[in-house]
Amino acid sequence: MNRPQVVIIQGPTGVGKSKWAIEWVGKIGGEIISADSMQVYRYMDIGTAKPTLDEQKRVKHHLIDLVTPDQPFHAALYRTVGRKTIDQLYQDEIPIWVVGGTGLYIKALLHGLFPSPPIDPKTRERLKQEAKERGPEVLYEQLKKIDPPTAAQLHPHDLFRVIRALEVFDSTGIPISFYRAQHRFGEQPYRALKIGLEMDREKLYSCIETRVDRMLERGLLQEVERLMEMGYGPQLKPMQSLGYKQMVQFLLKEIGWDEAVRQIKRETCHYAKRQWTWFKADSEIHWWNPWTDQKEIIFEIQSFWRKKGGEA
Numbered sequence: 001m002n003r004p005q006v007v008i009i010q011g012p013t014g015v016g017k018s019k020w021a022i023e024w025v026g027k028i029g030g031e032i033i034s035a036d037s038m039q040v041y042r043y044m045d046i047g048t049a050k051p052t053l054d055e056q057k058r059v060k061h062h063l064i065d066l067v068t069p070d071q072p073f074h075a076a077l078y079r080t081v082g083r084k085t086i087d088q089l090y091q092d093e094i095p096i097w098v099v100g101g102t103g104l105y106i107k108a109l110l111h112g113l114f115p116s117p118p119i120d121p122k123t124r125e126r127l128k129q130e131a132k133e134r135g136p137e138v139l140y141e142q143l144k145k146i147d148p149p150t151a152a153q154l155h156p157h158d159l160f161r162v163i164r165a166l167e168v169f170d171s172t173g174i175p176i177s178f179y180r181a182q183h184r185f186g187e188q189p190y191r192a193l194k195i196g197l198e199m200d201r202e203k204l205y206s207c208i209e210t211r212v213d214r215m216l217e218r219g220l221l222q223e224v225e226r227l228m229e230m231g232y233g234p235q236l237k238p239m240q241s242l243g244y245k246q247m248v249q250f251l252l253k254e255i256g257w258d259e260a261v262r263q264i265k266r267e268t269c270h271y272a273k274r275q276w277t278w279f280k281a282d283s284e285i286h287w288w289n290p291w292t293d294q295k296e297i298i299f300e301i302q303s304f305w306r307k308k309g310g311e312a
Contacts, residue, residue, distance in 0.1 A: 004090035006190045007301055009099040010035070010106060010279060011197035011290075012272035014208035018051060020197065020290045021099040022059050024298065028095070031060040033085055035100025035109070038241055039064045040073050043227055046220045047243040049211070069227065069238040079108040086190065095305065103278040112187035117179060123167045131159055139166060147175035153278055155271065157245070160237055193304040195297060196285040198276075205269045212243070212265050221247050242268055 007030075009021050025032055034040075038048040042065045051061055062085045067073050082098075082105075089096045098106065131139050140156040143165055150165045168176040199207075224239075224247035232239060234248040246260040246267075255263070279285055288297050 003188075004086055004096060004190045005305060005307075006086065006096045006098055006110075006192045007304065008035075008106060008110075008192055008194045009097060009197065010101060010103070010194065010285070012204060012275040012279075013049075013101050013268060014204055014211050014272060015197045015199060016207075016290045017099055017101065017197055018049065018055075021097060022051065022055050024294075025059045025095075025097055028298070028301070030095030030097050031062065031089060033082060033089075033096065033098045034061055034063045035078075035082075035098050035102050035105045036064075037073075037078075037102040037105060038238065039100075040066045040078070041069050041238050042067065043230065043232075044069060044223070044238060044244070046215050046218050046223045047241070047247075049215070069232045069236050075104050075108040076113055078105045079113060082109045083189070101275050103275065110187075110190060110192055117168055117172050117174070119167050119171045123170045124163060127163045127166055127170075131163070136162065139163065142166060147177050149177040150175065153274060155267075155274065157240060159240070191307075192284075193301065194282065194285040195301070196279055196287040197290040198287050199289055199291075204272060208268050208272060209265050212261070212268060215243065216261065221250070224248060225251065242271060 009017050011017055021032060036048065038044060039050050040063060041048070044050070050064060051059075055061075063078070063082060066081065086096055086109075098109065100106065127139060136157050136159045139159070139162050140151065140154070143154070143162055144151040146169050147165055151162075154161050154165070156162075165176045168174070168179070198204075220243060224244055227239065227244075228234075228248070228251065234240070234245075234252070238244065239248055243264050246255070246264045249255045250257060250260040286300065290297075
């Protein structure tokens with residue numbers, strides 16, 4: 001049977017994925033499915049580098065602005081909505097592009113998720129209470145000891161996923177990385193061409209610092225103020241994400257402006273490094289520089305689309 005063909009544009013934050021994709025999808029044709037775990041939230045536009053309204057008019061985007069910041073969203077939901085979107089685009093014979101830097105979402109979309117082992121509900125509440133009393137860093141240090149591969153892929157303040165990994169181990173005695181390895185993410189519903197965008201590490205970090213400055217100039221602080229006025233408090237998971245957390249801390253007078261900006265730039269560079277580690281582990285990704293290798297990338301994409309669904 002023919003399978004939908006999907007072009008995946010991925011890579012670390014700040015490398016220019018969205019800008020590159022919008023330019024070339026606009027020329028070649030197709031629609032974009034966002035693979036960004038933050039762009040699913042409404043009202044969070046500047047800090048998530050969400051495509052502008054003009055960019056969305058130029059190229060149609062899917063899987064952005066799906067839920068409010070106080071609604072739950074995770075990889076399993078992304079997989080469900082994403083696959084429905086791919087099926088519809090395929091039926092309408094529209095070229096499909098998936099663009100983003102959330103590796104887990106891309107993996108869930110292409111290869112599925114492993115079945116969740118049984119969890120003792122008391123374990124989750126205990127871990128949440130421990131994080132509240134002792135801080136998320138304490139739980140992260142625990143995770144580093146019992147499941148280093150999973151810890152290496154997570155930010156110390158990604159409390160949702162840290163707790164998820166710890167509760168699996170506490171309830172089953174087996175690291176979550178083992179379950180993932182056993183599952184092998186063997187689903188193959190699509191033919192996918194994985195394009196990775198990369199550049200010199202120091203240049204990327206410079207681009208990240210410039211992007212943070214632009215976000216602040218565009219009104220990131222005012223965006224966070226509006227969110228808090230709407231009732232979206234600092235305890236919400238999206239409000240703990242890069243940029244938003246530091247702006248909240250500044251508004252609450254917990255840190256000064258210069259420190260908030262410094263932390264955003266530093267933590268974003270650290271996040272890009274973790275994304276690089278995740279994507280580099282995937283041998284199927286073809287790596288290119290988004291600006292110096294444009295002709296080669298487009299040739300590869302067009303060659304991929306000329307092949308029919310049954311070919312490897």
